[in-house]
Amino acid sequence: MAPLPPTGPDPQATVFDPEDEEAYERFFHEHGYVVVRDVLDDAHVSATVDELWQSPSLLGAYPRLKRNDPQSWDDDQWPAGCRNFLDPLDPCSEVETWRNRVVPAVSRVFHTLWRGLRFDGEREDDVDGRLVVSVDRMGVMRPTKVKMPGKDGSAADDAPLTEKRDWRTSRNWLHWDQNPWVSPGFFAVQGILGLSEGGATSGGFVTVPGFHKEFAHWAQEHPEGSLPRVTRKTVPFSVPLTDEMQDRRLKVVVPRGGLLVWDSRMPHENFPNEDDQWRLCQYVTFKRLPTEGLGKRAAAWHAGIRTGLIPASFARRFSAEEHAILGMAPLEEQAKGLQEALEEGESLSPEALEAARKLRRAYRLKQIAMDPRELMEAKQLFQEAFAVNPRLKEPLQCVGAAEDSYLPFWIL
Incomplete structure (x- = not known):
């Protein structure tokens, strides 16, 4: 039997002011998640949503999609594989999404919540390591109740709502982005930036409040080999539909411009959009890296810049402090390595840049491939690149x- 729908929104889901650090830190440690308002101002949010619709790497890649025309949102025109997430082909060129990752108010929340925490395997002398941001995805859910336009192309204000049930995303995928058998302790802090004014029916986040305190015990009660189709390598790790925690799920609503942050030990999923509003968000994760991890992270950036996977012009947009947040420079004295990568990246041949574009397309196609033909196409693009x-x-x-540092690179 499938679990009951989540209740909610969570009555305990207080939305905190960014200045009230002590209060939201205390709430986070008690409940495993917290919502902080106004980390992005209205202008930044509007610019990000405009970019989402206009960029040729995002929804702008689909010219038949019209922002205000529900008839254009049908499955035959909607991006393939886009049910909860929109994976950019080339996120490095997206100005606003990158700006959001280095906004001081965003990093401040993560720094506040990380202080005093130590993740699995972290040495005591690494606790003062640097927090580095992920390169993550956008979340897009269509409205599923829409006013369809008439013959003149417009919809009257009093037009009835047409229900599009087949546009709704699936429910009942409670999971962790952390394997309980490999990492039963604290591991990371994940987050969502709200880009739309969501409600209890417009799609969004579901979790089990306080479960971060039960995660290690759950792993002991469900040892490796006791569950079908999951291993130590399984990530995301799905919660069995029959587990009692399914009946404790609650919705958490994120306001426009707000930030939802959760402990990675918290089971979570998206609830489907069942109303006439868009659900738009940007995912963001911060992880503390020791010196060795910073070196690996910087090496990935530098190699990408030198080969055209990451445009050198993109890397020049940021200040030295923002380079540190992105993990481009592991140590101050190694900043020269970034400069050399920039100079080399700017002298790439058109052929090398085209190869980089093919590799990005191959990686994207491999992610969304639904049949063997698409996998073969991805393989061919890899070989050509x-x-x-x-x-x-x-x-x-x-x-x-x-990637061992739990900082996904969606740049390839």
Whole structure:
């Protein structure tokens, strides 16, 4: 039997002021998540939403999609695979999403919540390591109750709402982005930036309040081998539909411009959009890296810049402090390495840049492939990219090493 729908929104889900650090830190440690308002101002949010619709790497890549025309949102025109997430083909060119990652108010919340915490395997002398931001995804859910336009192309204010049930995303995928058998302790702090004024029916976040305190015990009660189709390598790790925690799920609503942050030990999922509003958000994660991890992270950035996977012009947008937040420079004295990567990246041939674009397309296609034909197409693109520029294998190897730090690179 499928679990009951989540209740909510969570009556305890107080929305905190950014200045009230002590209060929201206390709430976070008690409940495993917290919502902080107004980390992005209205202008930043509006610019990000405009970018989402206009950028040729995001929804702008689909010219038949019209922002205010529900008829254009049907499945035959909607991006393939876009049910909860929109994976940019080339997120490094997206100005606003990158600006949001380095906004001081955002990093301040993460720094506040990370102080005093130590993740699994972290040495005591690494507790003062640097917090580094992820390169993550956008979340997009269509309205599923819409006013369809008439023959003149417009919808009257009193037009009835048409229900589009097949546009709704699936429910009942409670999961962790952390394997309980490998990392039963604290590991990371994940987050969502709200880009739309969500409600209890417009799609969004579901969790089990306080479960971060039960996570290690749950792993002991469900040892490796006791659950079908999951192993120590399984991430995301799904919660069984019959687990009692399913009946404790609650919705958490994130206001426009607000930030929801949760302990990665918290089971979570999205609830489907069941009303006439968009659900738009940007995912962001911060992880504290020791010196070795910073070196791996910087190596991945530098290799990507040198080979064209990351435009050198993009890296020049940021200050030295923002380079540190992104993990481009592991140590101050190694900033020269970034400068060399920038100079080399700016002298790339058109052929090398085209190879980088093919590799990004191949990686994206592999992520959303639904049949063997698409997988073969991705394989062909990989081969073509490497044939033109064999050095592209270096960034992939560096990213593989950096991914161990739980900082996803969606840049490839």
